[in-house]
Amino acid sequence: MRDFCGGQGVLIEATGLRLVRGDKLLLDIAHLRLGGPGPTVILGPNGAGKSLLLRCLHGLIRADAGQVCQDGLPLNKAQRMRQAMVFQRPVLLRRSVAANLDFVLRRQGLSRPARRERTAELLATGGLSGRERQWARSLSGGEAQRLAILRALATEPDVLFLDEPTSALDPGATQAIEALVMRASAHGVRIVMVTHDIGQARRLARDVVVMIGGQVAEHGDAARVLDQSTHGTVRRFLAGDLIF
Amino acid sequence: MQNFAHEMQVAFALILAGDSELLGIVALSLRVSLFAVLFAALIGMPLGAALAVGRFPGRRALAVLVNALMGLPPVVVGLLVYLMLSRSGPLGVLQLLYTPTAMIIAQVVLVTPIIAALTRQVIEMLDAEYAEQMRSLGLSRLATVPVLLWDGRVALLTALLAGFGRAIAEVGAVIIVGGNINHVTRVMTTTIALETSKGNLALALALGTVLIAIAVTVNAMVSLLGQRAEAQEDVRHA
Numbered sequence: 001m002r003d004f005c006g007g008q009g010v011l012i013e014a015t016g017l018r019l020v021r022g023d024k025l026l027l028d029i030a031h032l033r034l035g036g037p038g039p040t041v042i043l044g045p046n047g048a049g050k051s052l053l054l055r056c057l058h059g060l061i062r063a064d065a066g067q068v069c070q071d072g073l074p075l076n077k078a079q080r081m082r083q084a085m086v087f088q089r090p091v092l093l094r095r096s097v098a099a100n101l102d103f104v105l106r107r108q109g110l111s112r113p114a115r116r117e118r119t120a121e122l123l124a125t126g127g128l129s130g131r132e133r134q135w136a137r138s139l140s141g142g143e144a145q146r147l148a149i150l151r152a153l154a155t156e157p158d159v160l161f162l163d164e165p166t167s168a169l170d171p172g173a174t175q176a177i178e179a180l181v182m183r184a185s186a187h188g189v190r191i192v193m194v195t196h197d198i199g200q201a202r203r204l205a206r207d208v209v210v211m212i213g214g215q216v217a218e219h220g221d222a223a224r225v226l227d228q229s230t231h232g233t234v235r236r237f238l239a240g241d242l243i244f
Numbered sequence: 245m246q247n248f249a250h251e252m253q254v255a256f257a258l259i260l261a262g263d264s265e266l267l268g269i270v271a272l273s274l275r276v277s278l279f280a281v282l283f284a285a286l287i288g289m290p291l292g293a294a295l296a297v298g299r300f301p302g303r304r305a306l307a308v309l310v311n312a313l314m315g316l317p318p319v320v321v322g323l324l325v326y327l328m329l330s331r332s333g334p335l336g337v338l339q340l341l342y343t344p345t346a347m348i349i350a351q352v353v354l355v356t357p358i359i360a361a362l363t364r365q366v367i368e369m370l371d372a373e374y375a376e377q378m379r380s381l382g383l384s385r386l387a388t389v390p391v392l393l394w395d396g397r398v399a400l401l402t403a404l405l406a407g408f409g410r411a412i413a414e415v416g417a418v419i420i421v422g423g424n425i426n427h428v429t430r431v432m433t434t435t436i437a438l439e440t441s442k443g444n445l446a447l448a449l450a451l452g453t454v455l456i457a458i459a460v461t462v463n464a465m466v467s468l469l470g471q472r473a474e475a476q477e478d479v480r481h482a
Binding site for chain 2: 058060077080081084085087091093094095103104107155
């Protein structure tokens with residue numbers, strides 16, 4: 001597997017981020033700094049603002065106040081193009097498996113033979129070799145999500161955001177996706193992933209962000225946050241209590 | 245009853261023998277309606293796509309208007325086009341009244357709202373699903389439109405067939421602006437109306453049979469395309 005890029009030196013910071021809808025404060029991040037090699041896993045109960053935070057960090061949603069910076073600069077288009085995002089439900093084009101990858105490879109200006117070679121390489125990475133001509137939307141849930149991740153990786157991103165990519169998948173499919181994500185991480189892609197699966201956080205995370213009520217309740221080394229948190233609500237959440 | 249059976253026999257004989265008058269009428273009908281659908285698609289598809297992805301004042305009102313125009317009574321369309329093209333009308337100088345071109349114009353007016361409204365529906369639905377992913381991949385709203393049109397191609401083809409079905413079966417507008425002139429503007433529907441009133445049931449029945457065959461074929465194609473689109477849709481969620 002080729003190096004996707006050198007994104008592990010990427011530093012993402014959110015400062016004073018606020019998102020208000022109606023009279024509800026959905027996101028209120030005083031300061032969040034995602035540095036180091038990652039992967040970072042963002043945990044939290046439903047409605048905690050995990051997905052909104054991810055979208056703000058990726059520039060899909062403009063916050064009402066505050067700023068997102070990457071490597072010390074306010075997030076700009078060039079930086080955004082070095083980020084990629086995989087959504088909870090994979091959005092695959094109504095085309096073949098290969099055409100889904102070709103869509104982003106063509107935008108990189110690669111020649112046809114280069115695109116074909118890269119497609120084969122990516123599909124081999126994701127365990128989808130030989131499926132080039134299959135209709136993408138006929139893939140199983142796990143395969144579809146793997147293809148979505150491969151398409152994101154085809155853009156050779158510095159940062160890959162994943163929004164609950166394994167929710168509603170069986171353990172086998174989840175394992176295949178986790179392996180793909182960890183492989184990308186090992187090859188230099190900075191991973192920032194939202195999940196509400198605490199076990200997944202244990203398996204993947206180097207650092208963990210726990211969000212409660214739109215705020216960062218805890219952020220730090222995965223083992224410390226998951227096992228020794230002193231934050232009452234975080235401990236209750238991690239113990240399996242229903243937080244809402 | 246025996247008379248009807250005899251007329252049916254003659255009608256089928258006309259079809260099987262490839263009667264030149266019958267073929268001429270069918271050919272003119274197809275030519276008028278295919279051109280009408282082509283022009284309606286050139287106007288309706290960009291309009292539908294703009295209504296789906298554009299953000300401009302009056303977009304919702306325009307979408308409601310286009311939806312409402314789908315139910316335009318053909319006779320009223322015929323009357324309006326007649327007034328436009330008649331000698332004293334604003335386009336009278338073009339001398340298009342009672343020509344196939346006038347019939348195409350009338351059918352374009354009837355079919356464009358259908359194609360525009362269906363295109364809007366298709367593109368809007370796809371856009372709701374694709375928008376965030378496309379933005380994530382760095383595509384502008386404008387750059388997303390060709391992606392949506394291509395990925396919605398099966399449903400858009402269905403919209404074209406629906407438009408063609410409406411055009412070929414329509415009688416009210418073309419009889420007013422075409423005038424039902426023999427060998428010039430006489431199409432299947434207008435000939436059926438005329439020949440029935442004259443008591444020449446054989447030709448009317450022959451044309452009716454061809455028209456039904458075309459309508460069934462078009463509907464079957466719409467249905468098949470719809471099934472194909474559904475089969476391709478999210479098999480994993482079955």
